[in-house]
């Protein structure tokens with residue numbers, strides 16, 4: 231029965247995902263059909279007039295090409311753009327018909343250059359000339375979509391394997407097993423509070439699923455790190471995921487502090503500097519086979535250069551088959567080194583989609599992992615969680631389902647259930663049987679917390695004495711606003727005054743702005759608004775309202791010199807820009 235329910239749910243998710251995908255593609259088409267290339271470049275999704283500055287062979291034998299602005303001055307900078315590692319781009323000829331030459335993945339972006347990794351093109355080799363002019367255009371990312379689709383299809387057909395019982399529990403055909411008895415733990419972090427300790431031992435004792443519900447600033451990440459370290463101590467192999475790279479890196483950074491044996495999968499260029507040493511690429515570069523692999527890559531590059539100079543088809547064919555053989559050798563050597571790196575680690579970390587079996591994890595046996603941990607689970611599409619979930623008999627989910635659900639373009643798909651997170655769905659059904667909530671928050675003044683606590687967390691939050699009366703002098707507030715709910719989160723970042731607001735719920739925001747100003751212990755004097763998206767009239771209404779209400783307040787848009795220390799800087803962003 232469990233398998234049948236899982237198959238039906240997977241089918242429904244696939245359908246909703248198709249709707250979402252169509253909405254995304256329609257949005258992209260509308261851009262491309264109605265907007266000139268120059269305008270696309272102005273919006274940051276297209277880079278015109280580029281030249282190939284250099285090319286070499288990277289991991290998996292991919293061709294890495296670095297593009298720069300086509301100017302004679304080598305110091306030329308790229309125009310403003312939103313290209314980032316992992317983005318899918320199309321490479322086009324700038325002249326003639328502007329044909330699509332190939333698609334690739336951005337691996338690195340600097341102010342002066344962008345590097346793209348190309349898979350082998352259909353005719354075997356993409357040829358990028360140094361003299362030609364190219365343009366790059368961001369395309370809808372079908373890698374993510376295809377990986378999720380693949381996982382849902384695997385869920386649909388899942389009959390036996392490590393995750394069988396977990397699937398039954400998560401689709402409600404089997405009740406969660408009773409918790410096992412646990413011995414008192416010796417904590418790695420002995421400053422954990424009572425609710426955090428309870429969450430740790432509960433999560434370790436659960437058999438199939440445990441959920442750590444962490445309202446803002448309650449030490450969710452701190453708790454998850456302790457759980458992971460304890461699991462490793464018990465000899466478990468842990469796969470740890472989150473929907474975003476930032477959330478994964480956050481865990482890597484904290485775990486690295488405990489000298490845990492970690493391995494971070496994903497594009498190294500996307501990772502923060504201190505995290506890079508834990509990336510698969512960096513570990514491979516330090517491995518014994520690194521020199522041989524580098525030599526094979528060099529051989530490929532040389533054969534490639536010779537093939538371009540080849541006089542006739544026969545000679546060219548000879549080099550191409552040499553490249554093919556070298557690539558095969560490279561692949562085998564890389565896979566051996568990757569398997570060694572993966573099995574050496576106790577904790578493998580990746581984004582949900584980065585844990586796909588079409589990546590390095592395909593090298594591990596099906597029942598390799600004992601535990602999957604998904605952080606920020608309430609912000610992930612349930613479908614994306616199934617990529618890691620199929621790989622272990624137990625999962626621990628962490629997040630806060632009272633905050634924003636995952637971003638979805640298709641309103642119809644969202645209304646039909648695509649925006650319901652796995653975490654929320656499972657809590658709705660099993661409640662206390664599977665979840666522990668963290669109840670002490672370490673981040674905000676209790677006056678701010680009180681509102682959120684009574685509106686959303688059943689009045690259960692308390693402020694730790696270290697922050698209960700703490701006034702903000704310098705810091706950043708992120709105030710995500712979502713259909714009537716306003717949650718307040720504060721990140722202390724020295725040297726920057728800023729409040730970040732999504733202008734959806736004006737009244738709530740105005741109130742919050744004033745609360746924040748009050749807490750800043752300053753006389754409100756000057757507020758600067760900067761809009762990154764939805765530059766609609768709502769923000770003007772907020773400005774007007776503020777100016778009318780608070781006579782000693784001036785509101786303005788940013789100037790190059792702002793913000794000055796006496797000003798509060800309010801920036802409006804969509805969640806994906808935060």
Ligand SMILES: Nc1ncnc2c1ncn2[C@@H]1O[C@H](COP(=O)(O)OP(=O)(O)OP(=O)(O)O)[C@@H](O)[C@H]1O
Nearest residue numbers: 421422423444445446447448449450451452453672
């Ligand atoms: N038991 C504790 N004792 C003292 N400080 C703590 C404790 N638990 C967490 N903190 C502090 O509280 C802050 C928030 O912790 P953490 O980042 O783990 O919370 P979070 O719930 O994951 O945050 P977010 O709201 O960003 O998801 C950190 O500065 C952390 O050091």
